[in-house]
Amino acid sequence: MGYRYIGAKTKVLNKVLDRISHLIPLGGSICDLMCGTAAVSGALRKEGYRVTAIDIMTFSYHHARVALLFTKPPAFQGVTELGDTYSATQQRSLYPLSAYERVIATLNHVEPKSGYFWREYSMEGCPNNAMRPRNYFSAENAKRIDAIRSRIVYLHQTGQINDLEHSLLIHDLIMAANDAANIAGTYGHYLAKLIDRAKIPLVLKPSPIAIYDDLGCHSVLKGYAENLASDVECDLCYIDPPYKKRQYAANYHILETLAREDEPEAIGISGLRPWRDQYSNFCTRTKIYTSFSKIFTEMKCSNFLISYSEDGLLSLDELIDFLSKFGKLEVSEFRYKRFKSNETKLSPELTEYLIYLKINN
Ligand SMILES: C[S@@+](CC[C@H](N)C(=O)[O-])C[C@H]1O[C@@H](n2cnc3c(N)ncnc32)[C@H](O)[C@@H]1O
Known part of the structure:
Protein backbone atom coordinates (compact mmCIF):
# COMPACT_ATOMS: atom_id res chain seq x y z
CA MET A 1 0.00 0.00 0.00
CA PRO A 73 25.11 5.07 5.51
CA PRO A 74 23.91 4.18 9.01
CA ALA A 75 26.71 2.22 10.70
CA PHE A 76 24.71 0.78 13.62
CA GLN A 77 28.10 0.43 15.29
CA GLY A 78 26.71 0.20 18.79
CA VAL A 79 24.38 -2.76 18.16
CA THR A 80 25.90 -5.60 20.10
CA GLU A 81 22.96 -8.00 20.24
CA LEU A 82 22.22 -9.27 16.76
CA GLY A 83 21.22 -12.84 17.60
CA ASP A 84 21.19 -16.03 15.51
CA THR A 85 18.41 -14.94 13.17
CA TYR A 86 20.68 -12.51 11.42
CA SER A 87 23.19 -15.34 10.75
CA ALA A 88 20.38 -17.38 9.18
CA THR A 89 19.46 -14.44 6.94
CA GLN A 90 23.11 -13.93 6.03
CA GLN A 91 23.39 -17.56 4.96
CA ARG A 92 20.51 -17.12 2.51
CA SER A 93 22.05 -13.97 1.00
CA LEU A 94 24.61 -14.01 -1.84
CA TYR A 95 26.21 -10.79 -0.58
CA PRO A 96 27.40 -9.72 2.87
CA LEU A 97 24.59 -7.87 4.62
CA SER A 98 25.11 -4.21 5.49
CA ALA A 99 24.92 -3.21 9.16
CA TYR A 100 21.45 -1.80 8.48
CA GLU A 101 20.25 -5.03 6.83
CA ARG A 102 21.57 -7.03 9.77
CA VAL A 103 19.58 -4.94 12.24
CA ILE A 104 16.43 -5.21 10.10
CA ALA A 105 16.87 -9.00 9.85
CA THR A 106 17.17 -9.21 13.63
CA LEU A 107 14.07 -7.09 14.21
CA ASN A 108 12.09 -9.21 11.76
CA HIS A 109 12.86 -12.27 13.85
CA VAL A 110 12.12 -11.05 17.36
CA GLU A 111 9.64 -13.26 19.17
CA PRO A 112 6.09 -11.86 18.69
CA LYS A 113 4.46 -10.78 21.94
CA SER A 114 0.92 -9.96 23.03
CA GLY A 115 1.27 -6.35 24.15
CA TYR A 116 -0.50 -3.01 23.70
CA PHE A 117 -1.05 -3.23 19.91
CA TRP A 118 -2.34 -6.77 20.17
CA ARG A 119 -4.73 -5.81 23.00
CA GLU A 120 -6.02 -2.51 21.55
CA TYR A 121 -5.76 -2.95 17.78
CA SER A 122 -6.30 -6.60 16.85
CA MET A 123 -9.38 -8.85 16.76
CA GLU A 124 -7.85 -11.17 19.34
CA GLY A 125 -7.44 -8.30 21.78
CA CYS A 126 -9.69 -7.07 24.55
CA PRO A 127 -9.40 -3.25 24.59
CA ASN A 128 -9.40 -1.49 27.94
CA ASN A 129 -12.03 1.06 26.92
CA ALA A 130 -14.20 -0.54 24.26
CA MET A 131 -16.82 -3.26 24.15
CA ARG A 132 -15.34 -5.02 21.12
CA PRO A 133 -11.93 -5.62 19.59
CA ARG A 134 -10.56 -3.28 16.94
CA ASN A 135 -9.51 -4.90 13.69
CA TYR A 136 -6.63 -2.64 12.56
CA PHE A 137 -4.11 -5.49 12.29
CA SER A 138 -4.18 -9.27 12.20
CA ALA A 139 -3.43 -10.66 15.67
CA GLU A 140 -0.11 -12.02 14.43
CA ASN A 141 0.96 -8.69 12.94
CA ALA A 142 -0.10 -6.74 16.03
CA LYS A 143 2.11 -9.07 18.10
CA ARG A 144 4.98 -8.49 15.68
CA ILE A 145 4.52 -4.73 16.04
CA ASP A 146 4.55 -5.07 19.83
CA ALA A 147 7.75 -7.07 19.76
CA ILE A 148 9.56 -4.89 17.21
CA ARG A 149 8.65 -1.59 18.86
CA SER A 150 9.78 -2.77 22.27
CA ARG A 151 13.08 -3.98 20.79
CA ILE A 152 13.61 -0.58 19.12
CA VAL A 153 12.94 1.15 22.46
CA TYR A 154 15.44 -1.18 24.12
CA LEU A 155 18.14 -0.57 21.49
CA HIS A 156 17.68 3.19 21.88
CA GLN A 157 17.50 3.23 25.67
CA THR A 158 20.61 1.09 26.00
CA GLY A 159 22.50 3.43 23.66
CA GLN A 160 22.99 0.74 20.99
CA ILE A 161 21.47 2.97 18.30
CA ASN A 162 21.92 6.72 17.95
CA ASP A 163 19.04 9.18 17.48
CA LEU A 164 19.21 9.15 13.68
CA GLU A 165 19.31 5.36 13.52
CA HIS A 166 16.36 5.40 15.92
CA SER A 167 14.41 7.69 13.54
CA LEU A 168 15.23 5.32 10.68
CA LEU A 169 13.89 2.26 12.49
CA ILE A 170 10.72 4.12 13.54
CA HIS A 171 10.28 5.19 9.91
CA ASP A 172 10.72 1.56 8.76
CA LEU A 173 8.21 0.28 11.31
CA ILE A 174 5.65 2.88 10.20
CA MET A 175 6.12 1.92 6.55
CA ALA A 176 5.68 -1.76 7.43
CA ALA A 177 2.57 -0.99 9.51
CA ASN A 178 1.09 0.97 6.58
CA ASP A 179 1.52 -2.08 4.35
CA ALA A 180 -0.16 -4.41 6.85
CA ALA A 181 -2.96 -2.14 8.16
CA ASN A 182 -6.55 -3.28 7.73
CA ILE A 183 -7.84 0.15 6.68
CA ALA A 184 -9.34 1.78 3.60
CA GLY A 185 -7.20 4.92 3.60
CA THR A 186 -6.61 6.50 6.97
CA TYR A 187 -6.54 5.15 10.52
CA GLY A 188 -9.84 6.90 11.29
CA HIS A 189 -11.56 3.48 11.01
CA TYR A 190 -10.63 -0.14 10.56
CA LEU A 191 -12.32 -2.57 8.19
CA ALA A 192 -14.70 -5.21 9.54
CA LYS A 193 -13.07 -8.11 7.65
CA LEU A 194 -9.34 -8.62 7.30
CA ILE A 195 -8.33 -7.74 3.75
CA ASP A 196 -5.72 -9.84 1.94
CA ARG A 197 -2.94 -7.31 2.43
CA ALA A 198 -3.47 -7.37 6.20
CA LYS A 199 -3.11 -11.16 6.32
CA ILE A 200 0.47 -11.05 4.98
CA PRO A 201 3.06 -11.19 7.79
CA LEU A 202 4.42 -7.75 8.61
CA VAL A 203 8.08 -7.37 7.68
CA LEU A 204 10.43 -4.44 8.01
CA LYS A 205 12.30 -3.61 4.81
CA PRO A 206 15.43 -1.48 4.63
CA SER A 207 14.38 1.91 3.25
CA PRO A 208 16.27 3.56 0.42
CA ILE A 209 18.33 6.23 2.19
CA ALA A 210 19.30 9.46 0.43
CA ILE A 211 22.93 10.20 1.26
CA TYR A 212 24.54 13.52 0.37
CA ASP A 213 27.61 15.33 1.58
CA ASP A 214 25.62 18.17 3.13
CA LEU A 215 26.18 17.92 6.88
CA GLY A 216 24.60 20.81 8.77
CA CYS A 217 22.60 22.13 5.79
CA TYR A 243 -7.44 21.58 3.27
CA LYS A 244 -10.28 19.91 5.06
CA LYS A 245 -11.79 19.41 8.50
CA ARG A 246 -10.11 16.04 8.94
CA GLN A 247 -7.46 16.38 11.62
CA TYR A 248 -4.23 14.54 10.83
CA ALA A 249 -3.68 13.72 14.50
CA ALA A 250 -6.97 11.81 14.58
CA ASN A 251 -6.63 10.16 11.19
CA TYR A 252 -3.07 8.93 11.74
CA HIS A 253 -3.25 8.26 15.51
CA ILE A 254 -1.70 4.82 15.18
CA LEU A 255 1.35 6.15 13.36
CA GLU A 256 1.74 8.78 16.06
CA THR A 257 1.68 6.07 18.73
CA LEU A 258 4.36 4.12 16.85
CA ALA A 259 6.44 7.29 16.56
CA ARG A 260 6.02 8.32 20.21
CA GLU A 261 6.64 4.79 21.46
CA ASP A 262 4.00 5.17 24.15
CA GLU A 263 0.86 3.30 25.19
CA PRO A 264 -1.85 5.94 25.49
CA GLU A 265 -5.41 5.24 26.52
CA ALA A 266 -7.14 4.18 23.27
CA ILE A 267 -10.60 5.74 23.22
CA GLY A 268 -13.89 4.65 21.65
CA ILE A 269 -14.67 2.38 18.72
CA SER A 270 -11.73 3.63 16.64
CA GLY A 271 -9.28 3.59 19.55
CA LEU A 272 -7.99 7.13 19.04
CA ARG A 273 -5.20 8.33 21.29
CA PRO A 274 -5.94 11.66 23.03
CA TRP A 275 -4.95 13.91 20.12
CA ARG A 276 -6.10 17.42 21.04
CA ASP A 277 -2.52 18.47 21.81
CA GLN A 278 -1.95 18.22 18.03
CA TYR A 279 -5.17 19.92 16.92
CA SER A 280 -4.62 21.98 13.76
C1 LIG B 1 -1.36 18.28 3.31
S1 LIG B 1 -0.37 17.59 4.58
C2 LIG B 1 1.26 17.91 4.01
C3 LIG B 1 1.67 16.85 3.03
C4 LIG B 1 3.13 16.95 2.64
N1 LIG B 1 3.40 18.09 1.80
C5 LIG B 1 3.55 15.68 1.94
O1 LIG B 1 3.88 15.73 0.75
O2 LIG B 1 3.52 14.63 2.59
C6 LIG B 1 -0.58 18.76 5.87
C7 LIG B 1 0.37 18.58 7.06
O3 LIG B 1 0.22 19.72 7.90
C8 LIG B 1 0.49 19.32 9.23
N2 LIG B 1 -0.04 20.40 10.08
C9 LIG B 1 -1.32 20.76 10.25
N3 LIG B 1 -1.42 21.86 11.01
C10 LIG B 1 -0.14 22.22 11.33
C11 LIG B 1 0.42 23.27 12.09
N4 LIG B 1 -0.36 24.19 12.65
N5 LIG B 1 1.75 23.30 12.21
C12 LIG B 1 2.55 22.37 11.65
N6 LIG B 1 2.07 21.34 10.90
C13 LIG B 1 0.73 21.27 10.74
C14 LIG B 1 -0.21 17.98 9.33
O4 LIG B 1 0.28 17.23 10.41
C15 LIG B 1 0.10 17.39 7.95
O5 LIG B 1 1.25 16.57 8.02
Whole structure:
Protein backbone atom coordinates (compact mmCIF):
# COMPACT_ATOMS: atom_id res chain seq x y z
CA MET A 1 0.00 0.00 0.00
CA GLY A 2 2.89 2.39 0.70
CA TYR A 3 2.05 5.69 2.27
CA ARG A 4 -1.51 6.87 1.74
CA TYR A 5 -1.29 10.26 3.38
CA ILE A 6 -4.01 12.84 2.76
CA GLY A 7 -2.59 15.66 0.65
CA ALA A 8 0.87 14.07 0.17
CA LYS A 9 2.61 15.68 -2.77
CA THR A 10 4.45 12.55 -3.91
CA LYS A 11 2.68 12.52 -7.28
CA VAL A 12 3.03 16.22 -8.02
CA LEU A 13 6.56 16.82 -6.78
CA ASN A 14 7.70 17.97 -10.21
CA LYS A 15 5.05 20.72 -10.27
CA VAL A 16 6.03 22.02 -6.83
CA LEU A 17 9.77 21.80 -7.54
CA ASP A 18 9.41 23.44 -10.91
CA ARG A 19 7.58 26.39 -9.37
CA ILE A 20 10.17 26.73 -6.58
CA SER A 21 13.08 26.54 -9.04
CA HIS A 22 11.66 29.54 -10.92
CA LEU A 23 11.55 31.54 -7.69
CA ILE A 24 14.70 30.57 -5.77
CA PRO A 25 18.08 29.48 -7.21
CA LEU A 26 19.59 26.15 -6.14
CA GLY A 27 21.47 26.42 -2.85
CA GLY A 28 18.79 28.70 -1.42
CA SER A 29 17.05 27.96 1.87
CA ILE A 30 13.52 26.57 1.83
CA CYS A 31 11.24 25.84 4.76
CA ASP A 32 8.78 22.96 4.21
CA LEU A 33 6.47 24.21 6.93
CA MET A 34 3.96 21.32 7.09
CA CYS A 35 6.11 18.55 5.76
CA GLY A 36 3.90 15.45 6.36
CA THR A 37 5.65 12.48 4.72
CA ALA A 38 8.68 14.71 3.94
CA ALA A 39 8.33 13.91 0.23
CA VAL A 40 8.82 17.59 -0.69
CA SER A 41 11.65 18.08 1.82
CA GLY A 42 13.56 15.10 0.45
CA ALA A 43 13.08 16.22 -3.16
CA LEU A 44 14.26 19.76 -2.33
CA ARG A 45 17.38 18.37 -0.69
CA LYS A 46 18.05 16.22 -3.75
CA GLU A 47 17.76 19.31 -5.96
CA GLY A 48 20.40 21.10 -3.86
CA TYR A 49 18.37 23.36 -1.56
CA ARG A 50 18.96 23.79 2.16
CA VAL A 51 15.84 22.61 3.92
CA THR A 52 14.10 23.19 7.24
CA ALA A 53 11.24 20.72 7.72
CA ILE A 54 8.48 21.27 10.29
CA ASP A 55 5.27 19.46 11.26
CA ILE A 56 3.19 18.94 14.39
CA MET A 57 3.24 15.16 14.06
CA THR A 58 6.01 13.07 15.62
CA PHE A 59 5.95 10.56 12.78
CA SER A 60 6.58 13.40 10.30
CA TYR A 61 9.56 14.43 12.40
CA HIS A 62 11.10 10.97 12.00
CA HIS A 63 10.31 10.80 8.26
CA ALA A 64 11.91 14.21 7.73
CA ARG A 65 15.04 13.29 9.67
CA VAL A 66 15.44 10.20 7.48
CA ALA A 67 14.88 12.25 4.30
CA LEU A 68 17.28 15.05 5.25
CA LEU A 69 19.97 14.08 7.70
CA PHE A 70 21.90 11.06 6.44
CA THR A 71 25.33 12.07 5.14
CA LYS A 72 26.73 8.51 5.29
CA PRO A 73 25.11 5.07 5.51
CA PRO A 74 23.91 4.18 9.01
CA ALA A 75 26.71 2.22 10.70
CA PHE A 76 24.71 0.78 13.62
CA GLN A 77 28.10 0.43 15.29
CA GLY A 78 26.71 0.20 18.79
CA VAL A 79 24.38 -2.76 18.16
CA THR A 80 25.90 -5.60 20.10
CA GLU A 81 22.96 -8.00 20.24
CA LEU A 82 22.22 -9.27 16.76
CA GLY A 83 21.22 -12.84 17.60
CA ASP A 84 21.19 -16.03 15.51
CA THR A 85 18.41 -14.94 13.17
CA TYR A 86 20.68 -12.51 11.42
CA SER A 87 23.19 -15.34 10.75
CA ALA A 88 20.38 -17.38 9.18
CA THR A 89 19.46 -14.44 6.94
CA GLN A 90 23.11 -13.93 6.03
CA GLN A 91 23.39 -17.56 4.96
CA ARG A 92 20.51 -17.12 2.51
CA SER A 93 22.05 -13.97 1.00
CA LEU A 94 24.61 -14.01 -1.84
CA TYR A 95 26.21 -10.79 -0.58
CA PRO A 96 27.40 -9.72 2.87
CA LEU A 97 24.59 -7.87 4.62
CA SER A 98 25.11 -4.21 5.49
CA ALA A 99 24.92 -3.21 9.16
CA TYR A 100 21.45 -1.80 8.48
CA GLU A 101 20.25 -5.03 6.83
CA ARG A 102 21.57 -7.03 9.77
CA VAL A 103 19.58 -4.94 12.24
CA ILE A 104 16.43 -5.21 10.10
CA ALA A 105 16.87 -9.00 9.85
CA THR A 106 17.17 -9.21 13.63
CA LEU A 107 14.07 -7.09 14.21
CA ASN A 108 12.09 -9.21 11.76
CA HIS A 109 12.86 -12.27 13.85
CA VAL A 110 12.12 -11.05 17.36
CA GLU A 111 9.64 -13.26 19.17
CA PRO A 112 6.09 -11.86 18.69
CA LYS A 113 4.46 -10.78 21.94
CA SER A 114 0.92 -9.96 23.03
CA GLY A 115 1.27 -6.35 24.15
CA TYR A 116 -0.50 -3.01 23.70
CA PHE A 117 -1.05 -3.23 19.91
CA TRP A 118 -2.34 -6.77 20.17
CA ARG A 119 -4.73 -5.81 23.00
CA GLU A 120 -6.02 -2.51 21.55
CA TYR A 121 -5.76 -2.95 17.78
CA SER A 122 -6.30 -6.60 16.85
CA MET A 123 -9.38 -8.85 16.76
CA GLU A 124 -7.85 -11.17 19.34
CA GLY A 125 -7.44 -8.30 21.78
CA CYS A 126 -9.69 -7.07 24.55
CA PRO A 127 -9.40 -3.25 24.59
CA ASN A 128 -9.40 -1.49 27.94
CA ASN A 129 -12.03 1.06 26.92
CA ALA A 130 -14.20 -0.54 24.26
CA MET A 131 -16.82 -3.26 24.15
CA ARG A 132 -15.34 -5.02 21.12
CA PRO A 133 -11.93 -5.62 19.59
CA ARG A 134 -10.56 -3.28 16.94
CA ASN A 135 -9.51 -4.90 13.69
CA TYR A 136 -6.63 -2.64 12.56
CA PHE A 137 -4.11 -5.49 12.29
CA SER A 138 -4.18 -9.27 12.20
CA ALA A 139 -3.43 -10.66 15.67
CA GLU A 140 -0.11 -12.02 14.43
CA ASN A 141 0.96 -8.69 12.94
CA ALA A 142 -0.10 -6.74 16.03
CA LYS A 143 2.11 -9.07 18.10
CA ARG A 144 4.98 -8.49 15.68
CA ILE A 145 4.52 -4.73 16.04
CA ASP A 146 4.55 -5.07 19.83
CA ALA A 147 7.75 -7.07 19.76
CA ILE A 148 9.56 -4.89 17.21
CA ARG A 149 8.65 -1.59 18.86
CA SER A 150 9.78 -2.77 22.27
CA ARG A 151 13.08 -3.98 20.79
CA ILE A 152 13.61 -0.58 19.12
CA VAL A 153 12.94 1.15 22.46
CA TYR A 154 15.44 -1.18 24.12
CA LEU A 155 18.14 -0.57 21.49
CA HIS A 156 17.68 3.19 21.88
CA GLN A 157 17.50 3.23 25.67
CA THR A 158 20.61 1.09 26.00
CA GLY A 159 22.50 3.43 23.66
CA GLN A 160 22.99 0.74 20.99
CA ILE A 161 21.47 2.97 18.30
CA ASN A 162 21.92 6.72 17.95
CA ASP A 163 19.04 9.18 17.48
CA LEU A 164 19.21 9.15 13.68
CA GLU A 165 19.31 5.36 13.52
CA HIS A 166 16.36 5.40 15.92
CA SER A 167 14.41 7.69 13.54
CA LEU A 168 15.23 5.32 10.68
CA LEU A 169 13.89 2.26 12.49
CA ILE A 170 10.72 4.12 13.54
CA HIS A 171 10.28 5.19 9.91
CA ASP A 172 10.72 1.56 8.76
CA LEU A 173 8.21 0.28 11.31
CA ILE A 174 5.65 2.88 10.20
CA MET A 175 6.12 1.92 6.55
CA ALA A 176 5.68 -1.76 7.43
CA ALA A 177 2.57 -0.99 9.51
CA ASN A 178 1.09 0.97 6.58
CA ASP A 179 1.52 -2.08 4.35
CA ALA A 180 -0.16 -4.41 6.85
CA ALA A 181 -2.96 -2.14 8.16
CA ASN A 182 -6.55 -3.28 7.73
CA ILE A 183 -7.84 0.15 6.68
CA ALA A 184 -9.34 1.78 3.60
CA GLY A 185 -7.20 4.92 3.60
CA THR A 186 -6.61 6.50 6.97
CA TYR A 187 -6.54 5.15 10.52
CA GLY A 188 -9.84 6.90 11.29
CA HIS A 189 -11.56 3.48 11.01
CA TYR A 190 -10.63 -0.14 10.56
CA LEU A 191 -12.32 -2.57 8.19
CA ALA A 192 -14.70 -5.21 9.54
CA LYS A 193 -13.07 -8.11 7.65
CA LEU A 194 -9.34 -8.62 7.30
CA ILE A 195 -8.33 -7.74 3.75
CA ASP A 196 -5.72 -9.84 1.94
CA ARG A 197 -2.94 -7.31 2.43
CA ALA A 198 -3.47 -7.37 6.20
CA LYS A 199 -3.11 -11.16 6.32
CA ILE A 200 0.47 -11.05 4.98
CA PRO A 201 3.06 -11.19 7.79
CA LEU A 202 4.42 -7.75 8.61
CA VAL A 203 8.08 -7.37 7.68
CA LEU A 204 10.43 -4.44 8.01
CA LYS A 205 12.30 -3.61 4.81
CA PRO A 206 15.43 -1.48 4.63
CA SER A 207 14.38 1.91 3.25
CA PRO A 208 16.27 3.56 0.42
CA ILE A 209 18.33 6.23 2.19
CA ALA A 210 19.30 9.46 0.43
CA ILE A 211 22.93 10.20 1.26
CA TYR A 212 24.54 13.52 0.37
CA ASP A 213 27.61 15.33 1.58
CA ASP A 214 25.62 18.17 3.13
CA LEU A 215 26.18 17.92 6.88
CA GLY A 216 24.60 20.81 8.77
CA CYS A 217 22.60 22.13 5.79
CA HIS A 218 19.20 20.90 6.94
CA SER A 219 17.14 20.91 10.09
CA VAL A 220 13.98 19.25 11.34
CA LEU A 221 11.66 20.68 13.98
CA LYS A 222 8.52 19.36 15.57
CA GLY A 223 5.78 21.76 16.60
CA TYR A 224 3.13 24.21 15.47
CA ALA A 225 4.12 26.18 12.37
CA GLU A 226 2.59 29.35 13.80
CA ASN A 227 4.64 28.98 17.01
CA LEU A 228 7.93 28.14 15.31
CA ALA A 229 7.61 30.73 12.52
CA SER A 230 9.48 33.47 14.40
CA ASP A 231 12.54 31.15 14.72
CA VAL A 232 12.74 30.49 10.99
CA GLU A 233 14.66 32.52 8.42
CA CYS A 234 14.59 31.31 4.81
CA ASP A 235 14.46 32.40 1.15
CA LEU A 236 11.11 30.72 0.56
CA CYS A 237 8.56 29.00 2.76
CA TYR A 238 6.48 26.25 1.15
CA ILE A 239 3.17 25.73 2.97
CA ASP A 240 1.03 22.68 2.28
CA PRO A 241 -1.69 22.99 4.93
CA PRO A 242 -4.58 20.63 5.58
CA TYR A 243 -7.44 21.58 3.27
CA LYS A 244 -10.28 19.91 5.06
CA LYS A 245 -11.79 19.41 8.50
CA ARG A 246 -10.11 16.04 8.94
CA GLN A 247 -7.46 16.38 11.62
CA TYR A 248 -4.23 14.54 10.83
CA ALA A 249 -3.68 13.72 14.50
CA ALA A 250 -6.97 11.81 14.58
CA ASN A 251 -6.63 10.16 11.19
CA TYR A 252 -3.07 8.93 11.74
CA HIS A 253 -3.25 8.26 15.51
CA ILE A 254 -1.70 4.82 15.18
CA LEU A 255 1.35 6.15 13.36
CA GLU A 256 1.74 8.78 16.06
CA THR A 257 1.68 6.07 18.73
CA LEU A 258 4.36 4.12 16.85
CA ALA A 259 6.44 7.29 16.56
CA ARG A 260 6.02 8.32 20.21
CA GLU A 261 6.64 4.79 21.46
CA ASP A 262 4.00 5.17 24.15
CA GLU A 263 0.86 3.30 25.19
CA PRO A 264 -1.85 5.94 25.49
CA GLU A 265 -5.41 5.24 26.52
CA ALA A 266 -7.14 4.18 23.27
CA ILE A 267 -10.60 5.74 23.22
CA GLY A 268 -13.89 4.65 21.65
CA ILE A 269 -14.67 2.38 18.72
CA SER A 270 -11.73 3.63 16.64
CA GLY A 271 -9.28 3.59 19.55
CA LEU A 272 -7.99 7.13 19.04
CA ARG A 273 -5.20 8.33 21.29
CA PRO A 274 -5.94 11.66 23.03
CA TRP A 275 -4.95 13.91 20.12
CA ARG A 276 -6.10 17.42 21.04
CA ASP A 277 -2.52 18.47 21.81
CA GLN A 278 -1.95 18.22 18.03
CA TYR A 279 -5.17 19.92 16.92
CA SER A 280 -4.62 21.98 13.76
CA ASN A 281 -6.21 25.41 13.28
CA PHE A 282 -5.95 24.83 9.54
CA CYS A 283 -8.78 22.30 9.80
CA THR A 284 -11.22 24.90 11.15
CA ARG A 285 -12.42 27.60 8.76
CA THR A 286 -12.57 30.39 11.29
CA LYS A 287 -9.10 29.72 12.74
CA ILE A 288 -7.10 29.48 9.51
CA TYR A 289 -6.70 33.24 9.11
CA THR A 290 -5.12 33.86 12.51
CA SER A 291 -2.59 31.08 12.07
CA PHE A 292 -1.65 32.13 8.53
CA SER A 293 -1.29 35.78 9.67
CA LYS A 294 1.08 34.78 12.47
CA ILE A 295 3.25 32.85 10.00
CA PHE A 296 3.39 35.65 7.39
CA THR A 297 4.15 38.36 9.92
CA GLU A 298 6.60 36.51 12.18
CA MET A 299 8.74 34.42 9.82
CA LYS A 300 11.88 36.08 8.47
CA CYS A 301 10.91 35.33 4.88
CA SER A 302 9.37 37.31 2.05
CA ASN A 303 8.46 34.51 -0.38
CA PHE A 304 5.72 32.02 0.36
CA LEU A 305 4.40 29.28 -1.90
CA ILE A 306 1.10 27.83 -0.74
CA SER A 307 -0.50 24.63 -2.00
CA TYR A 308 -4.27 24.63 -1.79
CA SER A 309 -7.11 22.68 -3.28
CA GLU A 310 -10.48 23.22 -4.91
CA ASP A 311 -11.83 21.05 -2.09
CA GLY A 312 -10.41 23.31 0.63
CA LEU A 313 -12.32 24.82 3.54
CA LEU A 314 -11.67 28.23 1.95
CA SER A 315 -12.59 28.94 -1.66
CA LEU A 316 -9.86 30.24 -3.94
CA ASP A 317 -11.50 33.68 -3.90
CA GLU A 318 -11.59 33.79 -0.11
CA LEU A 319 -7.96 32.77 0.08
CA ILE A 320 -6.86 35.31 -2.53
CA ASP A 321 -8.82 38.02 -0.81
CA PHE A 322 -7.09 37.27 2.48
CA LEU A 323 -3.56 36.68 1.13
CA SER A 324 -3.51 39.84 -0.96
CA LYS A 325 -3.46 41.88 2.27
CA PHE A 326 0.11 40.65 2.79
CA GLY A 327 1.56 41.20 -0.68
CA LYS A 328 1.43 40.41 -4.39
CA LEU A 329 0.06 37.10 -5.61
CA GLU A 330 0.52 34.79 -8.58
CA VAL A 331 -1.77 31.78 -8.85
CA SER A 332 -1.16 28.70 -10.98
CA GLU A 333 -3.30 25.57 -11.09
CA PHE A 334 -3.25 21.97 -12.26
CA ARG A 335 -5.49 18.91 -12.14
CA TYR A 336 -4.70 16.28 -9.54
CA LYS A 337 -5.87 12.75 -8.68
CA ARG A 338 -7.94 12.87 -5.52
CA PHE A 339 -6.94 10.97 -2.37
CA LYS A 340 -9.61 8.27 -2.07
CA SER A 341 -10.73 6.74 1.17
CA ASN A 342 -14.39 6.47 2.08
CA GLU A 343 -15.57 9.45 0.04
CA THR A 344 -16.14 7.52 -3.15
CA LYS A 345 -18.97 9.76 -4.38
CA LEU A 346 -16.57 12.58 -5.24
CA SER A 347 -15.08 13.06 -8.73
CA PRO A 348 -11.71 11.30 -9.21
CA GLU A 349 -9.84 14.53 -10.02
CA LEU A 350 -9.69 18.01 -8.54
CA THR A 351 -7.90 21.28 -9.16
CA GLU A 352 -4.85 22.09 -7.04
CA TYR A 353 -3.52 25.62 -6.73
CA LEU A 354 -0.02 26.89 -6.16
CA ILE A 355 -0.22 30.42 -4.83
CA TYR A 356 2.93 32.49 -4.75
CA LEU A 357 2.87 35.33 -2.23
CA LYS A 358 5.57 38.00 -2.35
CA ILE A 359 5.33 39.86 0.96
CA ASN A 360 5.12 43.69 0.80
CA ASN A 361 8.12 45.27 2.49
C1 LIG B 1 -1.36 18.28 3.31
S1 LIG B 1 -0.37 17.59 4.58
C2 LIG B 1 1.26 17.91 4.01
C3 LIG B 1 1.67 16.85 3.03
C4 LIG B 1 3.13 16.95 2.64
N1 LIG B 1 3.40 18.09 1.80
C5 LIG B 1 3.55 15.68 1.94
O1 LIG B 1 3.88 15.73 0.75
O2 LIG B 1 3.52 14.63 2.59
C6 LIG B 1 -0.58 18.76 5.87
C7 LIG B 1 0.37 18.58 7.06
O3 LIG B 1 0.22 19.72 7.90
C8 LIG B 1 0.49 19.32 9.23
N2 LIG B 1 -0.04 20.40 10.08
C9 LIG B 1 -1.32 20.76 10.25
N3 LIG B 1 -1.42 21.86 11.01
C10 LIG B 1 -0.14 22.22 11.33
C11 LIG B 1 0.42 23.27 12.09
N4 LIG B 1 -0.36 24.19 12.65
N5 LIG B 1 1.75 23.30 12.21
C12 LIG B 1 2.55 22.37 11.65
N6 LIG B 1 2.07 21.34 10.90
C13 LIG B 1 0.73 21.27 10.74
C14 LIG B 1 -0.21 17.98 9.33
O4 LIG B 1 0.28 17.23 10.41
C15 LIG B 1 0.10 17.39 7.95
O5 LIG B 1 1.25 16.57 8.02
